[in-house]
Amino acid sequence: MPVDIDIAKVARLARIGLTADELAYYGQQLQGILEHAALVQALPTAGVAPTAHPLPMVNSFRPDIVEPTLDREEVLAQAPDREGPYFRVPPFLED
């Protein structure tokens, strides 16, 4: 079953900056895998409920008790860039 993929759009949605060659390479591989995956469409599933999770669970609560959190310095020490107690990122709003 042919599968239609706009691989450039998919890569953009996934925030992976691929070159034209890489897009062609992954596009072709995805085609093959998706044709196999499309076998799921052969199974009749009218009236079957989807399963998102093996344990049917509702909200999981714990007692509302203040507990120690991770050490801020230890966490920030792993960041590629920081400013004081903040993670620093490139500008994301154009002015």
Next chain:
Amino acid sequence: MDPADLTIAEAGARLRSGDLTAVDLLAAVRRRASMTEAILHAYLTIDHDGARAAATAADVALAQGRDLGSLHGIPIALKDNMVTRGIETTCSSRILAGYRPPYDATVVERLKAGGAVIVGKTNLDEFAMGSSTENSAYGPTRNPWDPDRVPGGSSGGSAAAVAVGSALAALGSDTGGSIRQPGSLTGTVGMKPTYGLVSRYGLIAFASSLDQIGPITRTVDDAVTVFEAIAGHDPSDATSYRGGVPEVRSTLDAGVKGLRIGIVGELSGEGTAPDVAANFRATVDALAGAGATIKELSLPSTAYALSAYYLIAPAECSANLARFDGVRYGPRLAGRSVEESMSATRRDGFGPEVTRRILLGTYALSAGYYDAFYGQAQKVRTLVIEDFRRAYSEVDVLVTPTSPTTAFAVGEKANDPLAMYLSDICTIPSNLAGDPAISVPSGLDSDGLPIGFQVLAPALGEAVMFRVASAVEQSSGFTGRPALATSAGAA
């Protein structure tokens, strides 16, 4: 005997009788690692200082009469997708190079509280995506039974370490067979618990509804020991099971007399190597000889389980791996905007298999394709669960070969993702259902490579699963060790 070749049970007895110290046991395991790592590359990081301190503390505690339990003083390795405070944790990915987590995973806390000595972090397929441990940014792990072959994956480093004796036991994680298949390919016991029994807090997520941590050991008894130590409710994991951990030890040696064992036509037929099929048949015959009733069953939906898995797992992975954006951890590549920086960082940081699965999952979840792919896969998941439920109304456990083949050559399937995916055909259905399953070594093929036998049980059915696994272990009489371990032990 070299202490590196002891089981947990044997080492525990010698530690308590005073014949062995935890420091000497660790030294033996380190010596084994130093003799085999250049060939195998099972470890990414060995925590020399932390392990020595833990072993020393274990000896002091025992001398003072403080016995922390079955893992006291036992050297254990961790797959490098479980976070360890201050010890580099990379998931075998460049995108986490240099990452030193600010906390320990719950399983790590539990092992430490039980007196275990954490030897180091083992190699895996990047973010646990793969079946051969070839997809590591830091180079592949090799199989101690034949270094030209893969150890399976994705927990291949953990399995190779346990098989060769550079750890007495290890933890792996299993999303589609990543504990059981390497167990099968390295002649070790690999067990995936019921979803929710072992906390995932601090397990770097691949596919959250499928991932589960479990033990890799040399015996079924040792697997029980590690399972008991790591299982239990954890408030830090919202999907952790609150109903208690099944008691498994008391029925371990009860045998299979009177048990009903099912064989699944769809999971032991075409594609199975002749030696694997013959061994499977012989093992089933032995179980029948020991008093089990064997019944052939059909689980028609399992034929679609692989296709469903390769939509569900990538879909969840594409969402989980969105967190690797070069903001809070890992390296960052520059860009004129946040999006440009993220796209460059992620292109550089993820290897080909991870990139492939993120793209696959992004596609399966994207507008216009969701119902046909992800939505349909979720319905197939329901059908797989219903098939299992029907089967377990007729039998106590199901059995299959763990993997259709024994260890394949390094590079053999590296360029054919679909062929690689097919090696998980027998293990994937349990992940979709959330059920427990275990692989036990059951013999060697004509090339002298280990074969694994898989026992599947319904959710929370660990007791009967371990019981059948123990019977398989006894009837097969498998005590084989790879030549690399034997030669290193004699040197």
